[in-house]
Amino acid sequence: MLDIKLIRESPDIVRDDLRKRKDEEKLQILEDIISDDANWRRRVIEVDELKAQRNKIAQEVGQLKKAGEDASSHIAQMQELKAKIESQDAETLALKEQISKKIMLIPNILHESVPVGEDDQKNVEIKTWGEIPEFDFELKSHADIAENLGLADFDRATRVAGAGFNYLKGDLALLDMALVNFAVNFMVNKGYTLIEPPYMMRREPYEGVTDLGDFQDVMYKIENEDLYLIATSEHPMAAMFMNEIIDEDSLPIKFVGFSPCFRKEIGGHGVDTKGLFRMHQFNKVEQFIFCKPEDSWKYHEELLHNTEEMFQALGLAYRVVNVCTGDIGNIAAKKYDIEVWFPRQNKYGEVTSCSNCTDYQARRLGIRCGKHGGKEKQIPHTLNNTAIATSRAMVAILENYQNADGTVTVPEVLRPLMGGKELLE
RNA sequence: GCGGAGAUAGCUCAGCCUGGUAGGGCGCAGGAUUGCUAAUCCUGUGUUGGUAACAACUCGGGGGUUCGAAUCCCCCUCUCCGCGCCA
Numbered sequence: 389m390l391d392i393k394l395i396r397e398s399p400d401i402v403r404d405d406l407r408k409r410k411d412e413e414k415l416q417i418l419e420d421i422i423s424d425d426a427n428w429r430r431r432v433i434e435v436d437e438l439k440a441q442r443n444k445i446a447q448e449v450g451q452l453k454k455a456g457e458d459a460s461s462h463i464a465q466m467q468e469l470k471a472k473i474e475s476q477d478a479e480t481l482a483l484k485e486q487i488s489k490k491i492m493l494i495p496n497i498l499h500e501s502v503p504v505g506e507d508d509q510k511n512v513e514i515k516t517w518g519e520i521p522e523f524d525f526e527l528k529s530h531a532d533i534a535e536n537l538g539l540a541d542f543d544r545a546t547r548v549a550g551a552g553f554n555y556l557k558g559d560l561a562l563l564d565m566a567l568v569n570f571a572v573n574f575m576v577n578k579g580y581t582l583i584e585p586p587y588m589m590r591r592e593p594y595e596g597v598t599d600l601g602d603f604q605d606v607m608y609k610i611e612n613e614d615l616y617l618i619a620t621s622e623h624p625m626a627a628m629f630m631n632e633i634i635d636e637d638s639l640p641i642k643f644v645g646f647s648p649c650f651r652k653e654i655g656g657h658g659v660d661t662k663g664l665f666r667m668h669q670f671n672k673v674e675q676f677i678f679c680k681p682e683d684s685w686k687y688h689e690e691l692l693h694n695t696e697e698m699f700q701a702l703g704l705a706y707r708v709v710n711v712c713t714g715d716i717g718n719i720a721a722k723k724y725d726i727e728v729w730f731p732r733q734n735k736y737g738e739v740t741s742c743s744n745c746t747d748y749q750a751r752r753l754g755i756r757c758g759k760h761g762g763k764e765k766q767i768p769h770t771l772n773n774t775a776i777a778t779s780r781a782m783v784a785i786l787e788n789y790q791n792a793d794g795t796v797t798v799p800e801v802l803r804p805l806m807g808g809k810e811l812l813e
Numbered sequence: 814g815c816g817g818a819g820a821u822a823g824c825u826c827a828g829c830c831u832g833g834u835a836g837g838g839c840g841c842a843g844g845a846u847u848g849c850u851a852a853u854c855c856u857g858u859g860u861u862g863g864u865a866a867c868a869a870c871u872c873g874g875g876g877g878u879u880c881g882a883a884u885c886c887c888c889c890u891c892u893c894c895g896c897g898c899c900a
Contacts, residue, residue: 432862436869443834443869446881450833453880463880470880633823760823762841763858 389752390494392487395421405497408504409713414494421490428483435476442469492600495718496748499685502722505712511725512712517696518705520729521788527732528794530786531663534560536794537812542662552653552668559812563785563798564671564778566805568646571673571776574698575644580675583645585624588615593627596753599718608650621645622772625676631754634768639757640679640687644775647672663783665737670779677771680757681747684769688744691773692724695740698776701801704784705729707736721746726774728784739781740774786812 395402399422406415445466452459503512534540539560545553556564576582594607594616603609608617618624625645634641649672664670675694677687692708699706711723720743727736747767750756758765789797796812803810 429862432869436862439870440868443881447833449880454833459880466880635823756823758823759841762823764842765823 389492389748390497391747391751392421392425392491394497395491395494396425401497402494406494408498408502409495410506411495417490417493421487421494424483424487424490428480428487431476431480431483435473435480438469438473438476442466442473445469492595492752493718496721496746498713498716499722499744501710502716503710503712506714508712508715510712511709511715514708514710514724516705516707517700518703518729520705521731523731523790525792527787528790529663529732530665530783533786533790533794533796534664537796539812540664550668552666554664554667559806559809560782562806562809563782563802563812566802567776567778567781568671568673569805570701570802571698572644572646574701575673575675575694575775578642578694580642580644583621583625583628583643583676585618585621585628585645585647587618587624587647587650589618589624589627590614591616593630593753594623596630597623597626597749606651606653608652617650618647619651620649620672621647621674622676625674626749626770626772627753629678629753629755632756633765634678634755634757635760636680636757636766637760639768640677640683643676645674645676647674649777664779665783667779670777672777673775675773675775678750678755678757678768679771681766681769684744684746684771687771688722688724688742691771692726692742695726695742695773695775699726699728699739702781702785702799704781704788706739711741719743719745719748721748724773728780728788730784730787732787737780739777739784742773743771745770745772 390402395418399418402418403415406418445462449459449462449466452462503510505511528536531540531542535542537559539557541555541557545555572582588610591603591614594603598606598619602619603616606619610616622645624647625643648669650669651667653666653668675691677684677691679687696706696708706726706728709725709727711720711725716723722744724742725738726740726742728739729735730737746769749770750767755768755770756765757768785799786796789799791797798806798810798812
């Protein structure tokens, strides 16, 4: 959520940003907010005036009664005022609610380095790492490799839970856990605190951390409960300090969260629908930072660097893209995706996503920071980046490390975490 | 699930019985005074609107009673303690 004061005092900053996004609809919403807000402020002044009168009369009644005098004319006046206040108050409140709803729809202000473009085709490659592997045999898809080795059972999972779920078996389940342990150990060694968050959240904190459209398209709702399954551990980590003031001496707070992630993934189907690439449930290790506003761009690079190191250790070729205006979404001010090389699709594909949300998430959540007991408060910045989402990392490993005989070599760094196993066979 | 106790500003606690301007302490900020790692005193301390004066709002949330509700009544949420159940 943007600061209403920014919209009030510097509407052109917001307008220019929405023009960069080429978002006519949101531009119109912005103009509505500006006029609604002016309107609201006018009405607040009026109704406050009436309330001041009411409060004054109520006090006089008290004094009259204390003195044993008649207060009936005051009381009659009061009744009249009360009715007026009630109707005007209702209007003002409705207007305020409208503004709040609309302001949630206005996206974060973009960093100046975000490239302009309509969709992910216009993301800008800023770095590549590693050699793209070459193969002298016909490549199999990761789903075929896994099924042929008896390490995944998509068909039975579909029968039991529907498409988008799977049974990982044996060594592949072991690989999944090895990836989790690898990422967790790596991040803990960097000084990040491991968090196992709740896997469900209430609506109110959830509204603070995500795009409202996600309630429709992404999140699973628990029936008859005010609870949603988390789509990523980013969400419960971000909401952890909702409505709190964080002591600025404790910043930065660096977390590494681990959880399964649950997503409806409505409409998201492409090549290789079958398999692990796009699942309703997958495991993910996630990095999260709360920091002082002036430090967030430094930590944005740190988070990216952490993930790069992990993919380098796994020996997977990747590139980093600076995500463009059409693909960045509402919350982040800037976002890097790491895309790993997927040999069978013969292209890079997204495996991690590194966002600086600046104060946008924290403002919605009512998180502030300041000196302990002090008066001056700021809104901290929040950042997140995937460490490893195991489903996509497994796709990359199965396809990049596949051998002609259908076996898969285990990346060296994972072997100690799999009892020394060198080959999936 | 049952019973009890709670939720008041960054923290902590009073006020509730008996309705009439939201208080103390700690912390923090500013100031005064004395001058030496400090003490003492004064002022301020949440949100919103307003250039400001000032005003409105705020006692977990929502209703109700009342001229007037932190206070009385009803509903809900959450926390703590005990009991029950339980991996």
